[in-house]
Amino acid sequence: MSAASELSLGGRYLMGPGPSDVHPRVLKAMATPLVGHMDPKFIEIMDGVKEMLRGLFRTKNDLTFAVSATGSAGMETCFVNLLEPGDEAVVCVNGVFGNRMCDNVERCGAKLVRVDAAWGEPIEPAQVKEALGKCKPKLVAIVHAETSTGVLQPLEEISGMVHDAGALFLVDTVTSLGGTDVRVDEWGIDAVYSGTQKCLSCPPGLSPVSFSGRAVKVMEQRKTKVQSWYLDLSMVRKYWEGNKRVYHHTAPVSMIYALYEALRLIFEEGLDERFGRHRRNHELLREGLEEMGFEFLVRPEYRLPMLNAVKIPAGVEDAAVRQQLLERYNIEIGAGLGEFAGKVWRIGLMGCSCTENHVNMLLAALRQIMK
Amino acid sequence: MSAASELSLGGRYLMGPGPSDVHPRVLKAMATPLVGHMDPKFIEIMDGVKEMLRGLFRTKNDLTFAVSATGSAGMETCFVNLLEPGDEAVVCVNGVFGNRMCDNVERCGAKLVRVDAAWGEPIEPAQVKEALGKCKPKLVAIVHAETSTGVLQPLEEISGMVHDAGALFLVDTVTSLGGTDVRVDEWGIDAVYSGTQKCLSCPPGLSPVSFSGRAVKVMEQRKTKVQSWYLDLSMVRKYWEGNKRVYHHTAPVSMIYALYEALRLIFEEGLDERFGRHRRNHELLREGLEEMGFEFLVRPEYRLPMLNAVKIPAGVEDAAVRQQLLERYNIEIGAGLGEFAGKVWRIGLMGCSCTENHVNMLLAALRQIMK
Numbered sequence: 001m002s003a004a005s006e007l008s009l010g011g012r013y014l015m016g017p018g019p020s021d022v023h024p025r026v027l028k029a030m031a032t033p034l035v036g037h038m039d040p041k042f043i044e045i046m047d048g049v050k051e052m053l054r055g056l057f058r059t060k061n062d063l064t065f066a067v068s069a070t071g072s073a074g075m076e077t078c079f080v081n082l083l084e085p086g087d088e089a090v091v092c093v094n095g096v097f098g099n100r101m102c103d104n105v106e107r108c109g110a111k112l113v114r115v116d117a118a119w120g121e122p123i124e125p126a127q128v129k130e131a132l133g134k135c136k137p138k139l140v141a142i143v144h145a146e147t148s149t150g151v152l153q154p155l156e157e158i159s160g161m162v163h164d165a166g167a168l169f170l171v172d173t174v175t176s177l178g179g180t181d182v183r184v185d186e187w188g189i190d191a192v193y194s195g196t197q198k199c200l201s202c203p204p205g206l207s208p209v210s211f212s213g214r215a216v217k218v219m220e221q222r223k224t225k226v227q228s229w230y231l232d233l234s235m236v237r238k239y240w241e242g243n244k245r246v247y248h249h250t251a252p253v254s255m256i257y258a259l260y261e262a263l264r265l266i267f268e269e270g271l272d273e274r275f276g277r278h279r280r281n282h283e284l285l286r287e288g289l290e291e292m293g294f295e296f297l298v299r300p301e302y303r304l305p306m307l308n309a310v311k312i313p314a315g316v317e318d319a320a321v322r323q324q325l326l327e328r329y330n331i332e333i334g335a336g337l338g339e340f341a342g343k344v345w346r347i348g349l350m351g352c353s354c355t356e357n358h359v360n361m362l363l364a365a366l367r368q369i370m371k
Numbered sequence: 372m373s374a375a376s377e378l379s380l381g382g383r384y385l386m387g388p389g390p391s392d393v394h395p396r397v398l399k400a401m402a403t404p405l406v407g408h409m410d411p412k413f414i415e416i417m418d419g420v421k422e423m424l425r426g427l428f429r430t431k432n433d434l435t436f437a438v439s440a441t442g443s444a445g446m447e448t449c450f451v452n453l454l455e456p457g458d459e460a461v462v463c464v465n466g467v468f469g470n471r472m473c474d475n476v477e478r479c480g481a482k483l484v485r486v487d488a489a490w491g492e493p494i495e496p497a498q499v500k501e502a503l504g505k506c507k508p509k510l511v512a513i514v515h516a517e518t519s520t521g522v523l524q525p526l527e528e529i530s531g532m533v534h535d536a537g538a539l540f541l542v543d544t545v546t547s548l549g550g551t552d553v554r555v556d557e558w559g560i561d562a563v564y565s566g567t568q569k570c571l572s573c574p575p576g577l578s579p580v581s582f583s584g585r586a587v588k589v590m591e592q593r594k595t596k597v598q599s600w601y602l603d604l605s606m607v608r609k610y611w612e613g614n615k616r617v618y619h620h621t622a623p624v625s626m627i628y629a630l631y632e633a634l635r636l637i638f639e640e641g642l643d644e645r646f647g648r649h650r651r652n653h654e655l656l657r658e659g660l661e662e663m664g665f666e667f668l669v670r671p672e673y674r675l676p677m678l679n680a681v682k683i684p685a686g687v688e689d690a691a692v693r694q695q696l697l698e699r700y701n702i703e704i705g706a707g708l709g710e711f712a713g714k715v716w717r718i719g720l721m722g723c724s725c726t727e728n729h730v731n732m733l734l735a736a737l738r739q740i741m742k
Contacts, residue, residue, distance in 0.1 A: 004419040004635050007628060009412055010404035019405050019624060030625055031402035033381035034390050034574060036703045041380055048375040068576070069440040072620040073601045104600050197621055203405055205439070205576055205623035227598045229475050230444045247708070249443040250568055252576035253390060254401055255626070257378060264375050332407045337618070 012326075013353070015362055016334035017147050017175070017307060019197035019204050020350035022262075026202055029261035030254050037251040045260050046240060046251075052263035056177060056271070057192060057210045059184035064210040065240040066259055067231065068252050071174040071195030074207025076104055077231045078170050078191045082139055082215060084224050085109030090131050090140040090167070092123040092158075096148035096338045097172055101141050108227065113137060119339055120149045120297045120309070125157045132165045138218070139168040139191070145176035147198075148337040150298050150309035150346065152180070159188040168215055174198060177208065178266060179278045179306040179350055190215040196255075199278070199306055201351025202262035205255040262351075278305040281354045285347065288363040292370070297344055306354065308347040309340070318342050321369055329365040383697075384724065386733055387705035388518050388546070388678060390568035390575050391721035393633075397573055400632035401625050408622040416631050417611060417622075423634035427548060427642070428563060428581045430555035435581040436611040437630055438602065439623050442545040442566025445578025447475055448602040449541050449562045453510055453586060455595050456480030461502050461511040461538070463487075463494040463529075467519035467709045468543055472512050479598065484508060490710055491520045491668045491680070496528045503536045509589070510539040510562070516547035518569075519708040521669050521680035521717065523551070530559040539586055545569060548579065549637055550649045550677040550721055561586040567626075570649070570677055572722025573633035576626040633722075649676040652725045656718065659734040663741070668715055677725065679718040680711070689713050692740055700736040 014021050035042050046065070054064050067074045079101070083089060087110040091101045094117040105112045113135050115127045123142060132140075140162040144153050155171065162169040168190040173182050179199030184192055190212040197204035211219075211233075219233060226232040230249065238246040266274060282305035286296070289310055297309040312318050318335065322345070325331045334346035349358065385392050406413050417436075425435050438445045450472070454460060458481040462472045465488040476483045486502045488494045494513060503511075511533040515524050526542065533540045539561040544553050550570030555563055561583040568575035582590075582604075590604060597603040601620065609617040637645060653676035657667070660681055668680040683689050689706065693716070696702045705717035720729065 012406045027402040031398040035383045070620050076601050203625040204621040227478050230447050249441050250575040254574040
């Protein structure tokens with residue numbers, strides 16, 4: 001067969017729901033020659049990743065590492081390891097990713113209890129309380145940062161109710177981690193997953209996760225095998241933990257390099273400074289968009305700084321504007337998902353894509369296209 | 372927390388069971404700035420990957436792409452999409468990876484029929500025939516290149532029997548693809564998976580797969596949902612196929628770049644030339660090792676060129692020699708797995724690690740250590 005043409009890419013400004021722009025040092029890390037996945041030098045890198053992830057999740061959890069696949073596999077890892085057929089699980093749904101959690105629960109053969117809120121609204125603690133009065137779930141799952149709507153979900157009050165009911169608290173932080181505070185221990189989170197391609201500004205391909213001692217105990221008391229071989233933590237953790245590492249699958253070495261470097265950059269910047277940067281640039285974007293007549297989907301107090309969902313104004317063609325942004329300005333923004341397809345844009349300000357320059361470029365381009 | 376130390380790695384010669392050395396052009400591809408996973412430019416790269424994978428698998432199968440996780444997830448993808456609870460499956464076992472397949476079958480709730488051969492020996496067609504006389508399986512699974520033992524499994528005769536019995540033929544080509552011939556259409560393979568980090572000389576993180584029309588029909592006629600959300604091909608294929616690509620999960624963009632470049636290098640070299648190179652360097656290694664008194668585990672006619680399993684001579688300390696190779700010479704070779712732990716070494720000659728220089732370096736180092 002004839003050879004495919006040369007790889008000639010790049011030059012985009014990634015302001016959608018992820019991937020975000022990646023720092024040159026992380027790109028360079030990806031190009032580092034490989035060592036073996038059982039090499040003592042690689043084990044050191046894994047240990048560094050675990051330690052820095054603990055810092056980022058603000059947890060002391062031993063079982064903190066990165067699943068060898070993207071964020072959705074991190075979600076699946078949490079559900080398949082914690083649920084067994086016949087278990088009951090409450091899932092809070094106010095967007096695409098809550099729905100995805102429901103699908104996971106059902107594929108585990110567990111009984112699903114849904115708590116629904118309108119898309120664009122947070123889940124109210126009273127709704128969770130009501131659900132907990134009617135069932136005895138093994139876990140309650142909720143999305144901290146709904147990437148499909150831009151809602152930031154308050155967690156502490158709900159966490160208390162979940163623990164009072166004797167259930168585990170499972171939280172999706174795919175879009176929040178690295179861009180706003182995530183306090184696993186303080187907020188009583190038992191299982192948490194994230195993705196690398198959002199506010200960590202690392203390429204997609206890994207899912208950071210962390211499990212409390214209570215969650216680990218639940219896994220250790222399972223009566224059935226985890227339905228996924230690849231994601232079975234009873235085996236995976238023997239590779240990530242302990243003095244003698246046991247081969248399970250071949251770790252994605254280069255992706256772990258990239259995550260290591262992305263985490264170093266985060267701690268060089270400092271968590272508080274980083275979260276402040278996300279808030280400041282969100283305000284800058286908000287002001288500019290509101291001046292142009294855009295309305296945000298979400299009420300101010302529940303808005304995510306890194307994922308800005310705005311209603312597409314009447315008379316503005318969704319696909320045509322996004323295409324011009326991409327082709328003329330090399331700027332990617334996100335389309336609406338699910339019931340918001342064609343109705344909202346999702347503008348990401350994540351990690352390295354969260355700068356004043358990004359905001360200024362996008363606002364100027366939008367003004368030129370929409371004038 | 373204090374920042375972790377700078378990433379300072381590389382310099383190893385990877386002559387174990389994978390990962391193998393990665394070509395500088397592939398490392399450079401990994402460092403390419405990212406575009407979005409729905410970007411038209413990225414869809415072109417995906418299409419190029421599909422086309423080149425078809426060339427490498429020697430197939431016309433539409434459903435040919437790369438699963439967004441390592442080879443073991445490719446294995447799981449095949450089993451969870453093709454099997455439903457209550458189905459029957461025959462698995463041929465002559466090493467670690469056959470056993471892993473059995474574990475997958477059981478996690479699918481399917482009935483397992485094992486065909487066992489001694490480790491280091493191939494499966495005999497007569498054994499498969501006997502098994503097929505006693506059951507009515509939906510599929511028969513076998514490993515083309517057993518990475519734990521170095522056995523190359525002849526497939527054509529067994530394939531005929533499997534099809535006569537009305538079953539699908541599922542083959543593991545993790546270690547063979549890109550290093551020796553894999554003829555999916557000619558050999559009647561219905562489902563096949565591989566890994567990127569062996570003879571493709573691409574970093575670990577993706578699993579190339581291909582499915583025949585018969586396999587796709589079986590998937591389309593399922594009565595139950597696939598137990599894995601992440602690996603459910605009824606959704607994944609809508610992202611990889613068709614005119615309108617539907618978001619499923621965020622593709623590992625940089626890994627796809629790397630695979631694209633690794634495949635380009637393979638077709639620039641040419642398949643026959645590449646397979647010939649693997650055979651020639653295998654012979655060179657064999658001569659050198661036999662001169663030093665090493666014995667191969669596998670009979671000559673069933674030996675893999677890219678994975679050379681040799682018995683550790685009496686009086687030679689397994690771990691101590693491998694440690695010296697790694698620390699003094701920066702050469703990684705593989706330890707024995709499973710029942711061969713401490714008894715064999717597995718020397719890889721895969722992709723970019725398959726050169727005369729690699730062979731010469733290893734032989735010289737072994738002579739110096741063992742003199």
